[in-house]
Amino acid sequence: MSFKRIALIMVLVLILSGMSISAFGIGIAAGLEPLGGLPGSNMLLSIKPDGSPLLWGVGFTFGENLVSLGITGDYWFANEPLIGFLNYYIGLGFYFGYTNVNDSNSVQLGGRIPIGLNVFPVSPLELFLEITPTLTQVISDPFVFPNFSFGLQGAIGLRLWSR
Numbered sequence: 001m002s003f004k005r006i007a008l009i010m011v012l013v014l015i016l017s018g019m020s021i022s023a024f025g026i027g028i029a030a031g032l033e034p035l036g037g038l039p040g041s042n043m044l045l046s047i048k049p050d051g052s053p054l055l056w057g058v059g060f061t062f063g064e065n066l067v068s069l070g071i072t073g074d075y076w077f078a079n080e081p082l083i084g085f086l087n088y089y090i091g092l093g094f095y096f097g098y099t100n101v102n103d104s105n106s107v108q109l110g111g112r113i114p115i116g117l118n119v120f121p122v123s124p125l126e127l128f129l130e131i132t133p134t135l136t137q138v139i140s141d142p143f144v145f146p147n148f149s150f151g152l153q154g155a156i157g158l159r160l161w162s163r
Contacts, residue, residue: 023050025126027159029057035131035154039097039108040070046159053077053091055114068099074114087118095134095153110136112153124161130154 025048031037038044044057057072074093082088090113097108116130132153137146 023161023163024048025050025159025161027126027157029128029130029155029157032154032156036134036152038070038153038155039072039095040068040099042070044070044072044155046157048159050161050163053079055091055093065102066100069097071096072112074112076114079118082117085119085121089116089118090114105141107139108136109139110134110151124163126159126161128158129156 025046027046029038029044029046031042031044033042038057038059041059041061044059046055046057048055053076055072055074055076057070057074059070061068072093072095074091076089076091078091079087079089093112093114095108095110095112097106099106112132112134114130114132116128118126118128120126130153132155134151134153136149136151138144138149140147
């Protein structure tokens, strides 16, 4: 089975697992390049089941000379009011990023600590801003372990909630 088929199956499983919950938030997270952006395509579909501490992000790009895939999975320990209608959240998660441009591969596998702010200005809209410190194992040829690097990811986005 080709990488493209495996990636497409993974994306569909993530989307369907998020939609099997009765209420969920679905939206877009756009990477903030000055803060390191997001893995893979730098634009992720964001899926969060209501009442669950889990949040998933998935995005991909396929073209003649380009393949990229990004997946994030976070467990939120807190999502509490900060001031008035402004909330904060903090969690622990993982990410996977794969890019192939003209047969040159780049693979990232790492842990992340999402720290963000979110607001619900009007129902059913949620807006969020996130800064995420990361620890990455670089996967290259030749493979070297450990080959860790510290970094940042940043995103801004929105989710629409079904209730």
